[in-house]
Amino acid sequence: MARTIKDVAARAGVSFTTVSHVLNGTRRVSEESRRRVERAVAELGYVPSALARSLKTSETHVLGVLVPNITNPFFAELMRGVEDAARGQGYSVFLCNCDDDPARQLGYVQRLLARRVDGLLLANSAAEASTVSGALKQTPVPTVVVDRAVAGLDADLVRVDNTGGARLATEHLLGLGHRRIACLAGPLAFEVSRARVAGWREALAAAGITPAPGWLVEGPYSPAQGHAATLGLLADHPEITAICAGNDLLGIGALRAAAExxxxxxxxxxxxxxxxxxxxxxxxxxxxxxxxxIRAIGERAAAVLIERIRRSASRQPSPLRELVVTPALILRESTGPVPA
Known part of the structure; x- marks a missing residue:
């Protein structure tokens, strides 16, 4: 049987407003009353209703987070950072996995808005701009976009310098003497993928290299795609001495293909x-x-969203922000000088 605040008040022998003050810390009560309320809560197993509190305060302390593919370790690590930062500020996280499906993403956005989440964090650009921005214009809520910009949506953006990062990776290979460098790109429908391909092209152009058409292979961000694409490159373009992968999953698939x-x-x-x-x-x-x-990016995105939520609640307008994270080289064993 579900207990109510009135049951607690009756057991403790105090008013239900006193119980509310003890549970919410909204007003000081006597030490004796506080102990009686806490004892009654424990004896009855009373759990305060988050829904009832949200109806009073217009806050749920819940953040909705949408990611394209939770099996991608990037988004798993990102979510860990989001959740850590949110929990530290008293927020819970509602995670939605969209599988880069526009209809699925829009459905999740509508459900999260219906559940009165305090803010949205979008790490997904699958849905058309009109669908997401249209839903958020009908029911405005503080929103932060991570990495993958959503065109037409007014939101803070926390992103990686994708073009600069891919240029840095390609320049590292060029510095090792490589000149025939292939690119395993993600889906070119994504802005992230196009930006990383642009960085690869810029670095090659600066070195006076024009890539052959077959050096660029497009496909999903997955180990299976990296494996299949690399098998094709090894068969059709034996001149290739290096591969610049659009993400680490593609690179891991490339390592497997090379081993085979x-x-x-x-x-x-x-x-x-x-x-x-x-x-x-x-x-x-x-x-x-x-x-x-990656975890720090998630923490920063959550902090930006919570700040936006609090400014919105206190009616303190502020301009939208774009925070750009500059990637750095992480050198391990898979890169070395060009073969003699």
Whole structure:
């Protein structure tokens, strides 16, 4: 049987307003009354209703977070940072996995808005701008976008310098003497993928290199795609001496393909990824990458969202912000000098 605040008040022999003050810390009560209320709560197993509190305060202390693919370690590490920062500020997190499906993402956004979440954190750009921005215009809520910008949506943005990171990765390979460098790109429908391809092209152009058409392979951000694409490159473009992968999962798949074909890494083929996921340091050989503290990005995004929520509640308008994280080289065993 569910207990109410009135049951607690009756057991403690105090008014229900006194119980409310004790539970919420809204007013000082006598030490004796506080002990009686706490004893009654324990004896009855009373749990305050978060829904009732939210109806009074117009706050749920819940953040809705949408990610494209929770099986990608990048988003798992990102979520850990979000959850850590949110919990430290008294917020819970409602996680939605969208599988890069526009209809699924829109459905989740509508459900989260219906449940009166205090804010949204979007790490997904699958849905068309009109669908997400349209839903949020009908029911405005503080929103922060992570990494993948959503065009047409007024929101704070926390992103990685994707073009600069891919340029850095390619320049590392060029510095090792490589000139025939392939690119395993993610889906080019994503702004993130296009930006990383642009960084690869910029670095090659600065070195006076024009990549052959077959050096660029597009596909999902997955180990299976990296494996299949690298098998194709090894068969069709044996001149390739290095691979710049659009993310670490593609790079891990490339390492597997090289091992299956007896191609030594890095003696015959160098591979570098992007993101710097923790898993990359535990494959063999360890995957070189350009990356950042992914958990710290999640923490920063959550902090920006909570600040936006509090400013909105106190009616303190502030301009939208774009925070850019600069990735750095993470050198492991998968890159080395060009074969003689």
């Amino acid at each position: 074909r007896g191609v030594a890494v890095p003696q015959q083929l160098s591979v570098i990824g992007f993101d710097g996921i923790e898993l990359g340091g535990f494959v063999h050989p360890g995957l070189s990458s350009v990356g950042e503290d």
